[in-house]
Amino acid sequence: DTGVSQNPRHKITKRGQNVTFRCDPISEHNRLYWYRQTLGQGPEFLTYFQNEAQLEKSRLLSDRFSAERPKGSFSTLEIQRTEQGDSAMYLCASSSRTGSGNTIYFGEGSWLTVV
Amino acid sequence: GNSVTQMEGPVTLSEEAFLTINCTYTATGYPSLFWYVQYPGEGLQLLLKATKADDKGSNKGFEATYRKETTSFHLEKGSVQVSDSAVYFCALIRNTGNQFYFGTGTSLTVIP
Numbered sequence: 001d002t003g004v005s006q007n008p009r010h011k012i013t014k015r016g017q018n019v020t021f022r023c024d025p026i027s028e029h030n031r032l033y034w035y036r037q038t039l040g041q042g043p044e045f046l047t048y049f050q051n052e053a054q055l056e057k058s059r060l061l062s063d064r065f066s067a068e069r070p071k072g073s074f075s076t077l078e079i080q081r082t083e084q085g086d087s088a089m090y091l092c093a094s095s096s097r098t099g100s101g102n103t104i105y106f107g108e109g110s111w112l113t114v115v
Numbered sequence: 116g117n118s119v120t121q122m123e124g125p126v127t128l129s130e131e132a133f134l135t136i137n138c139t140y141t142a143t144g145y146p147s148l149f150w151y152v153q154y155p156g157e158g159l160q161l162l163l164k165a166t167k168a169d170d171k172g173s174n175k176g177f178e179a180t181y182r183k184e185t186t187s188f189h190l191e192k193g194s195v196q197v198s199d200s201a202v203y204f205c206a207l208i209r210n211t212g213n214q215f216y217f218g219t220g221t222s223l224t225v226i227p
Contacts, residue, residue, distance in 0.1 A: 042204050042217030056213060091158055102208055106158040
């Protein structure tokens with residue numbers, strides 16, 4: 001079990017550029033989550049996949065954000081036309097159950113700095 | 116709605132002191148409750164969890180008891196170590212939900 005893997009770990013980009021983050025969940029976990037965390041705050045839910053289906057999206061996920069999980073394994077989160085307010089850590093997590101007792105396992109996060 | 120409220124930090128303790136970090140929640144139905152820990156520059160790691168009322172989660176000397184009557188899940192440790200310095204997050208998930216709700220985190224610094 002190699003854990004949830006995210007890359008790149010750090011990304012500095014100019015405002016207006018597009019960025020893409022990749023997440024490889026724990027193998028055999030069919031549920032995958034993206035969260036965003038800003039300094040001094042807890043993680044905020046962005047979106048959730050069960051296999052390849054995107055089942056929930058937060059209103060935080062503006063139309064500049066898109067997430068995919070094409071084969072039900074790895075996932076990508078793309079941010080188009082980045083803004084300074086997008087600077088945050090983007091966390092990916094995965095799990096194998098829902099509801100009571102569900103435990104999600106986080107990756108180490110991808111730091112985005114928009115300058 | 117669903118939400119988690121944690122005591123605000125930062126908290127600074129001397130090594131071997133007793134730790135309590137308060138967490139209360141609001142949820143529809145019967146949630147599962149969690150404590151996650153985040154070390155500097157890293158993602159969140161599960162510390163402990165409890166899935167029903169009166170359950171006690173424990174790990175690495177940390178404990179928390181699911182109190183339905185007070186809607187609380189306070190984190191405790193009898194004797195903290197310098198290596199416990201981190202940010203601690205309380206979280207919940209509803210029984211029928213897929214979304215975790217996190218508190219804002221409590222920063223703990225343990226000094227020798």
